[in-house]
Each structure stands twice: as C-alpha cells, then as structure tokens.
Amino acid sequence: MSEHGECWTALPIAAVGALYLNGIQRLVRENLVVLFGAGTGFAVSDALGWYEFALIGMLVLAVGLLVAVIYHRRFRYLVADDHIRVRQGLFEQTQVKVRFDRVQNVSFSQPVYLKPFGLTRLGLETPGAAQTEVRLPGIRTSEAERIHDLVAACQDNGAAAVEDNGLREPEADLQASAAPAAVFSTRIGDLFGYGLTSNQVWILLALFGAPVSNWIERRSSGWVSELTANGLPDEVWLEHAPWLLGLAAGGLIVALALALMLLSGLLAVIRFYDYRLTRDGGRLKSRSGWFDVREKTLNQSRLHSMELVQTAIGRAIGHWYALGHQAGAGHGEQGLATDRRFLIPGIHSSQLETVAAALVGHSWQEPDWQPIDRRFRNRLWARIVSPIFVSGLVLWMLPQWSAQWPAAVLMLASLLLGAVIHQNYKRWGFAFDGTRVQIRRGLIGQRISSFEIARCQQFRLTCSPYQRRHGLASLVLRLPHGDATIPYLQRELADDLANQLLFQVEQAQTQTL
Amino acid sequence: MNELPDDRFSNAQLPSASIPDYREVHFEAVDARFGRYAIVSTLVLFAPYLIAAIVARWFFAIPLFAGLLAIAGLLGLTLGVAGYRWVAGGFRGWALREHDLIARSGVLWRNITALPIVRIQHLETSHGPLERMFGLARLKLYTAGGVSADLVVIGLAREPAEQLREHLVEQIRVRESALSNADAENV
Numbered sequence: 001m002s003e004h005g006e007c008w009t010a011l012p013i014a015a016v017g018a019l020y021l022n023g024i025q026r027l028v029r030e031n032l033v034v035l036f037g038a039g040t041g042f043a044v045s046d047a048l049g050w051y052e053f054a055l056i057g058m059l060v061l062a063v064g065l066l067v068a069v070i071y072h073r074r075f076r077y078l079v080a081d082d083h084i085r086v087r088q089g090l091f092e093q094t095q096v097k098v099r100f101d102r103v104q105n106v107s108f109s110q111p112v113y114l115k116p117f118g119l120t121r122l123g124l125e126t127p128g129a130a131q132t133e134v135r136l137p138g139i140r141t142s143e144a145e146r147i148h149d150l151v152a153a154c155q156d157n158g159a160a161a162v163e164d165n166g167l168r169e170p171e172a173d174l175q176a177s178a179a180p181a182a183v184f185s186t187r188i189g190d191l192f193g194y195g196l197t198s199n200q201v202w203i204l205l206a207l208f209g210a211p212v213s214n215w216i217e218r219r220s221s222g223w224v225s226e227l228t229a230n231g232l233p234d235e236v237w238l239e240h241a242p243w244l245l246g247l248a249a250g251g252l253i254v255a256l257a258l259a260l261m262l263l264s265g266l267l268a269v270i271r272f273y274d275y276r277l278t279r280d281g282g283r284l285k286s287r288s289g290w291f292d293v294r295e296k297t298l299n300q301s302r303l304h305s306m307e308l309v310q311t312a313i314g315r316a317i318g319h320w321y322a323l324g325h326q327a328g329a330g331h332g333e334q335g336l337a338t339d340r341r342f343l344i345p346g347i348h349s350s351q352l353e354t355v356a357a358a359l360v361g362h363s364w365q366e367p368d369w370q371p372i373d374r375r376f377r378n379r380l381w382a383r384i385v386s387p388i389f390v391s392g393l394v395l396w397m398l399p400q401w402s403a404q405w406p407a408a409v410l411m412l413a414s415l416l417l418g419a420v421i422h423q424n425y426k427r428w429g430f431a432f433d434g435t436r437v438q439i440r441r442g443l444i445g446q447r448i449s450s451f452e453i454a455r456c457q458q459f460r461l462t463c464s465p466y467q468r469r470h471g472l473a474s475l476v477l478r479l480p481h482g483d484a485t486i487p488y489l490q491r492e493l494a495d496d497l498a499n500q501l502l503f504q505v506e507q508a509q510t511q512t513l
Numbered sequence: 514m515n516e517l518p519d520d521r522f523s524n525a526q527l528p529s530a531s532i533p534d535y536r537e538v539h540f541e542a543v544d545a546r547f548g549r550y551a552i553v554s555t556l557v558l559f560a561p562y563l564i565a566a567i568v569a570r571w572f573f574a575i576p577l578f579a580g581l582l583a584i585a586g587l588l589g590l591t592l593g594v595a596g597y598r599w600v601a602g603g604f605r606g607w608a609l610r611e612h613d614l615i616a617r618s619g620v621l622w623r624n625i626t627a628l629p630i631v632r633i634q635h636l637e638t639s640h641g642p643l644e645r646m647f648g649l650a651r652l653k654l655y656t657a658g659g660v661s662a663d664l665v666v667i668g669l670a671r672e673p674a675e676q677l678r679e680h681l682v683e684q685i686r687v688r689e690s691a692l693s694n695a696d697a698e699n700v
Contacts, residue, residue, distance in 0.1 A: 457628070457632045457656040458626060458627060458628040458629070458632060458656060458663055458664065459626070460624055460625070460626045460627075461624065461625045461626075462619075462622060462623070462624050463622070463623045463624075464621070464622050465622075468623070478656070478663065480656075480657045495534070495535075495536060498627065499532050499533065499534055499535055500532065501627075502533070502535060502612070502627055502629060503532045503533065505629045505631060505632065506612040506613065506629050506631060
C-alpha cells in the first residue's frame, strides 16, 4: 500500500456546498413533475399564499443543508495503489471497495460552482453494477487526476506503470490539462443539430406540453372575447370560419414545437460545449460542457457494442450520434444524469466512419446490408393492413351508408400503414463478416447496432407456427446491455449464426486459458 | 488525427464444417412428474378466481344461468391452460454440452436458448412448495448485465438438478482458477 493509502481522507470543507447543490439539483431533477404540480397547486390554491410558499421552501433548503453537513462529516475515502474504499451514509454507514483493474469507466465533472474551489467530481464505474459504484462528490482536482492515473496504471497492468504515473505532475485545473490530438470534435452548429434531433425535444414536450395546452385552452375563449370587443373579428363570422381557429391552434402548436426544439438545441450546446474525443492508448476520453465540464474515460477493451443512431430529423440534416455500450450499463436506462453509456453527439454524416472506427478500434464502413425475409412485411400486411382496408371497403359498398368519408379514411389509413410497414421492412438489415454482427433498423431514421459475435452472452431462436411453415426463425442475441434481434431469417442462416456465436465465445475463452 | 491500430484486427474465415452444430444435440426430457405438477399448479393458480366466482354467484343473487356460464367458462379456461401446460411439458428439454447448456420450450411458438458456460456469472436451484411436493426443482442461470435469470430450466428432478448445478459450479471454478493462474503468469 502506498503512503497515500494509509489513512481515511475526508472531503474538503468546500465540498459541503457541492453536496448541498448536488442534492438540490438531484431533488429537482428527479421530482420535476411533482414540483411542477406542487407549484401549480400553490398558484391556484387560495389557502396557501406566497408567505407559506417561501416558508416551506426555506424549510426544505435548511433541511437539505443539514443533510449535506452530516453527509460530509460521515463521508471518508481511502486510496491505495490498486483500490479505493469509500465509507458513506446518513443513517446507515456502508463501505465499498473497488479494485482499479475492475473499473471500466472513469468520469470527471467540474460544475461551474466547483471551479473556484478547485474541486472536481469523480465517478468510477464497474461492470455489473447498476449505478456508478464510487462517486466522490468534490475532491481536489489534483487528487482526482492522481486517482485517474492509478486506475490507468492498474489497467495497464504493471507496477512500473504505477511508478511512472507517480512522477506525473498533478494538473491544477481540468481545463488546463494537456490535450492530445482529438479523434473527433464538434462545432456549435453540430451540437445544436444534435439537440434538435435527440429525444430531448420529446422529453421537454412531455413536461411542458400538457400544462401549456391547458393554459391555451383556458385562455382562448378570453382572447376571442377580447378580440371581438376590440372590433377585430366578429364572433358570428368566427363561427362560420372554424378553419381559422384550427389554423391558429395549429400555428400555436408548431410555434411551441419550434420553441422546444430551439431550447433542446441550446441545452445540447451547453451540455456538450467544446466536445472532444481523444485516444489515449487503449482508452477513449471524451470531454465537454460549458458550466459543468465533464470528462469520461472508456476502456476500449470493455466496450462490447456500438450503436449509431440517426433520428428522422437527423436524417433530414445529415446528423448522427453514437453510443458505446459497456457491461452493466443497465437495461434501457434513459435518464440523462444517470446515463452510463458513452455518448458521442453531433456527428455529421461525413464524419460517421471516423467516429465509428475510433469506437470499434479499426476501420469501419457501412456494410452491404442483407435484407430479412419479405414475409416479415407480408405477414404484417396480412394481419394489420388487410383487415382495416377490407373493413373500409365493406363500409364503402354498403348501399344504405350515406357518408362515405369514414370508409375512405379507413382505406387511406390502411394504405398509409402499409407504406409505413414496407418502409420499416426496408430499413431492417443485417451483416455478418465472420466476426462482427451489424443490425440496422428504423423507419425514417435508423439505428445501427454493431458488435463482435464473441461478445454475446447467449442466443435465443424463436419460431412461430407461420415461421416454421416457411423455414424461418427470429434470432435474439443477448448482450450485456440488452437484446439485439434479427427477425425473419432463413432458418439455416439463423442456425449458422447461432453455431458461430457458441463457437467463437467458447473458443475465445479456451484461447485465453 | 490519431492512427488507428489496424494490426489489432483480424478477420480470418472460419471453416464452417468444423464448427459444432447445436442441432445435433439430444435433448433430455423434463421429469415425468412435470405434467402432473403443471396441472396441479395451474389449478392452484386459478382456484381463487373459481372460488370468487362461486361465492359471488351465491351472495349477489346472480341469475343461475349467467352464474353457471361464468363458472363454466372459468373452469374451461383453467382446464385449457392446465392441458396446454401439460402438453408443453412434452416439448420442453435441455441438453448439456461440454461448453454450453441448451434448452428448448414452446408448443406453438418454439424457443431454443443456448448459454455458453463461460458466460454464467452465477446460478441457483430453487423449488417452491408445489415443486417440492412433486420432487422437482428449477435451475436459474444468470449472465453479466442481466437483471433477472437469463435461462431457467424447469421440470428437473431434484437430484439431477443438484448434480447439474454442481457440475456447472465446478466448471466455473476451474475456469476462474485457470484465469487467475493466467493473470499471475502475465504479471
């Protein structure tokens, strides 16, 4: 054990403020909907005024400060050459020990309020853990750098490396660290584009859409009365022009969607400002952020899958983003703050191959996709589209049916659905080059999953009676972060892929031994 | 821009004829008592609904025909599910190879799942009261990253289930010990 690891260390006193702000930030983020509802309740309630609101708010803030102080007093960590221990807990103390050679991701973060104190947040993630296993909420930047170096040295697997890293001068500020040549970097326009294309827009729409539409609904009759009182439009005239109200409502919705897209774009710029992806031996390092500078390190050997995503809007403006999945990153974890996936935002189509190559560790280009069997589409047409179309046709042909437009709508909808199913079928594609499986799916946008078959955990072959009749099967490949499915493969091909999977996984292990 | 380490990548063609075919395995059937267990467990599962339907008919003065129809429908559903599970037992099977465990299930929608032993993180056998009554057990296998069991082999007799578990545990132990030795040699 080194001289550093002999005693437990407390967090610097300035970290109390960081803990306090972190706690408030987390409280707000995790209970955004509840807080929004409570705020609306206060606004409409006659029983509670601003005085009570301020009092309750101050009480919550005071309790938060007390919790932060107690948490700080009970938080201790111990850094040895090859592991770190953390002791923490408000009421019940827990102790976690993490060996540095098990760490698959080191994340740094320096929010704007930590910068004046020279503090940094550090997170260590290990495979198999559902959340970040060790989180040091505010330590000296030099100490964070030292821990980072120790992790790197342990992963480079040599005592000599530890000595070398011990000689390295700690850097005073994350901003000032020497930057190796970037494998990929983004411009503000690319980040804004990422904000437009990412799912943040829909999250914002879900949060603000309902309250805003309720507000518009409540106020619209008042607006009409005001306009009428001013002599602008006549109410009788308005009654005869319902399309005008529809147009106004549509305009408002479009304006709201545009405003949210703009907000989403700005948020992306703030979050990923000055994004740089660099390579350091077998590790990839990303660094970005305006107010909160974040740095993530990814050990490339632990990356088991890559995803390249192009949303529908992304396709229109030629933008992608990439995700690197590591073991233990959780199933379908979507929260922005707890996201452990290695995200590379704002990739222009021309840079896609460079970024993908950086992630997989060798040159990459989009393969020639093999289609899945056309019965995938035909089956959906027969099961979903045909019944709707036939229902519409029957309605149309009924002699006593006076209004034929519902029948026409049904038939048109079924045709549209048929086109959507066809488009989805065309998007499905897979490629296998003997080592790497690549799967593409989507509708207007697309999502490409790429992984080595030897990284799979297991396979499952499923056959419905229809698939059995036509010699087909769906192959589900399980990866540590979730399943990858190739539907409607020829049975022979599915079996071959399954055999390859078992062979390569088992052979890789035998070779290791 | 950094140079890409192209030399790390190899993509040699594998002779497909030399790759073992999982379809050649002979599946072991589940224990003969599984059929009876499937019927009894289904009856136990549906019993509260049947009792609730009978009690409701008794207390709420539901017309005789409607009440009997509902009870008969529920009973029919129970027997249908029990029968399906009994038949499905005949389609269940498992096979242990040197390096993996393969299981099949399903009557109409058929599934085959194969799990390489090297991917098993931990495993357990479990048996509920009904399974204990019939002398059955189930083997649950977990891999990395999964939140629930990745493969569950049900309908095993208690003794073979324990033997299978011990065999797999031994395989994992040997593998981990060999990996530790390899690591030590590398250092």
